[in-house]
Structure formats: structure tokens, C-alpha cells
Amino acid sequence: MIYIALVLLVIALVLFWRSRRVRQKSGLPPGRIVYSDPKLWGKSEKPFYDVETQLTGKPDYLISQGMTLIPVEVKSHYAPAEPYPSHVYQLLAYCFLVEQETGQTPPHGILQYRNRTFEIEYGGQQRTALLDLLEEMREDARLKDCPRSHEERIRCQRCGFRHVCDQKL
Numbered sequence: 506m507i508y509i510a511l512v513l514l515v516i517a518l519v520l521f522w523r524s525r526r527v528r529q530k531s532g533l534p535p536g537r538i539v540y541s542d543p544k545l546w547g548k549s550e551k552p553f554y555d556v557e558t559q560l561t562g563k564p565d566y567l568i569s570q571g572m573t574l575i576p577v578e579v580k581s582h583y584a585p586a587e588p589y590p591s592h593v594y595q596l597l598a599y600c601f602l603v604e605q606e607t608g609q610t611p612p613h614g615i616l617q618y619r620n621r622t623f624e625i626e627y628g629g630q631q632r633t634a635l636l637d638l639l640e641e642m643r644e645d646a647r648l649k650d651c652p653r654s655h656e657e658r659i660r661c662q663r664c665g666f667r668h669v670c671d672q673k674l
């Protein structure tokens with residue numbers, strides 16, 4: 506009996522050690538993982554949805570630190586000197602969706618590149634910037650001709666609208 510208990514204890518310790526290593530390698534901040542994207546962890550959860558703004562989506566991870574929920578977005582490539590604005594706004598959108606869904610405002614979100622992690626602040630100023638951007642996008646969507654706003658060929662190469670866009674680089 507004692508022998509079986511010892512074996513189970515060793516197995517439990519090995520599993521604990523392995524999960525800690527996975528966690529350390531992932532670079533995630535401390536806290537409990539509330540859910541994660543199925544493509545990363547094989548578990549499915551419904552995306553967040555906000556009726557008023559029509560925003561929907563979910564971050565790769567949602568980390569619970571006490572009463573606070575922190576969205577984490579993982580990018581597989583190396584970090585630029587500063588996070589791309591599109592990545593920042595994507596993360597702010599997740600912070601906003603978490604806020605609408607739970608009534609709790611995340612103080613920040615995490616952008617995790619392959620080699621570096623950025624903490625992106627979230628609050629009233631960032632919420633206003635996000636809502637302004639959404640309004641601007643809605644106005645642009647109503648226009649027949651919407652000029653390209655950048656000169657980044659790589660951005661167009663990764664864009665999901667490339668096949669229908671007459672402004673692509």
C-alpha cells in the first residue's frame with residue numbers, strides 16, 4: 506500500500522514539475538489560466554461579444570490574478586522595437602471585451618512575442634482611443650474609396666483582405 510502511495514506521489518510531483526516548466530517556457534505572467542485558445546491548448550471557449558460596438562474575439566489566454574483578469578495575446582514572431590499599433594489595439598479590444606463581459610477593468614494586457622513580452626496599459630484613455638478607432642473604421646467602411654493608410658508591404662502580405670483589396674502593396 507505504501508509502495509503504491511509513493512509511486513502516485515512521484516507521478517504527481519513529475520506532473521507538477523512538468524506543468525511548471527511549460528508555464529515558465531510560455532513566459533506567461535503568474536496567475537491561474539482561466540481559459541486559452543484551442544489552437545494553443547486544445548480547449549474550446551466561446552468568444553466574447555459586445556452588442557453595442559459589435560466587437561467580438563478572445564485572447565489566447567486569460568490569466569486570473571485575484572479578482573483581476575489579464576488578457577494575453579501571443580505572437581509567434583520576434584518582437585519589433587515597439588509593439589505594432591495593430592497588435593496593441595487588438596489587445597485593447599480584448600481588455601475592453603473582458604471589461605464589458607465581467608464588469609472588471611483589466612489594468613493591462615500582455616503582448617507576448619517570441620523573444621519579448623510587453624505590458625500594455627488599459628484604462629479610460631485607452632478605451633476612448635479604441636472606441637474612436639472603431640468609429641473611424643466604421644466611417645471608412647461607409648466610403649466607396651478608402652485610401653491605404655500605410656506603406657508596409659509585409660502588412661498587406663499578411664492581410665486577410667488582400668484577395669479583394671485594390672490598394673494592396
Ligand code: SF4
Nearest residue numbers: 661664667670672673
Ligand atoms: S491588403 Fe489592403 S486592406 Fe490589407 S493591409 Fe493592404 S491595403 Fe490594407
